[in-house]
Amino acid sequence: AQKVTQAQTEISVVEKEDVTLDCVYETRDTTYYLFWYKQPPSGELVFLIRRNSFDEQNEISGRYSWNFQKSTSSFNFTITASQVVDSAVYFCALSWGGANSKLTFGKGITLSVRP
Amino acid sequence: EAQVTQNPRYLITVTGKKLTVTCSQNMNHEYMSWYRQDPGLGLRQIYYSMNVEVTDKGDVPEGYKVSRKEKRNFPLILESPSPNQTSLYFCASSSLPLASHEQYFGPGTRLTVT
Numbered sequence: 001a002q003k004v005t006q007a008q009t010e011i012s013v014v015e016k017e018d019v020t021l022d023c024v025y026e027t028r029d030t031t032y033y034l035f036w037y038k039q040p041p042s043g044e045l046v047f048l049i050r051r052n053s054f055d056e057q058n059e060i061s062g063r064y065s066w067n068f069q070k071s072t073s074s075f076n077f078t079i080t081a082s083q084v085v086d087s088a089v090y091f092c093a094l095s096w097g098g099a100n101s102k103l104t105f106g107k108g109i110t111l112s113v114r115p
Numbered sequence: 116e117a118q119v120t121q122n123p124r125y126l127i128t129v130t131g132k133k134l135t136v137t138c139s140q141n142m143n144h145e146y147m148s149w150y151r152q153d154p155g156l157g158l159r160q161i162y163y164s165m166n167v168e169v170t171d172k173g174d175v176p177e178g179y180k181v182s183r184k185e186k187r188n189f190p191l192i193l194e195s196p197s198p199n200q201t202s203l204y205f206c207a208s209s210s211l212p213l214a215s216h217e218q219y220f221g222p223g224t225r226l227t228v229t
Contacts, residue, residue, distance in 0.1 A: 006157075043223050044223070045220040047217035047218065050217055091158065102174075104174070105150075
């Protein structure tokens with residue numbers, strides 16, 4: 001069965017701290033994609049990153065970085081020098097089924113960054 | 116402006132009264148999907164569509180219907196709403212298979228069924 005586990009439900013940090021959001025997934029597919037989405041307090045869902053199962057390179061985008069490790073079935077997200085504007089719910093998601101387009105989300109991590 | 120729109124944004128209704136939540140995208144996307152978001156459960160896929168007249172069930176399709184008669188529209192129909200369908204609903208679209216590409220989400224529809 002396809003599954004995404006975000007074991008951390010709520011994280012609270014002080015501004016400028018680094019924070020890592022964990023994502024562990026389960027799938028039998030050899031080809032799959034992993035995503036992170038952000039949901040700020042305003043409610044919309046914003047795409048952050050996509051990674052396919054054949055590309056294990058880490059990615060950095062400004063203060064954001066992602067660590068994909070197939071050996072541990074993890075796709076963790078790190079925010080460096082967090083800011084208040086990073087406060088949001090963050091979802092990790094796994095797509096499977098090829099053209100059949102199934103997408104499974106984790107339950108989300110609520111990140112609060114205090115000034 | 117490229118966007119996914121949903122209407123209504125907020126709806127309070129009573130058990131058993133049929134309702135439709137509309138979803139429209141102006142990006143000529145082939146793939147569209149509906150999700151519900153509930154506290155502690157994240158987002159769960161209800162239905163998705165790969166093209167006009169092509170739809171399939173997601174993880175939680177019970178109690179919902181969809182149709183895709185036009186490429187831009189993908190309405191969600193609740194024939195007989197029940198209180199357990201009280202939720203926040205999101206429509207999303209993608210130019211390529213949902214499995215491999217990011218989705219663009221609508222603003223959400225908050226539904227309360229009493």
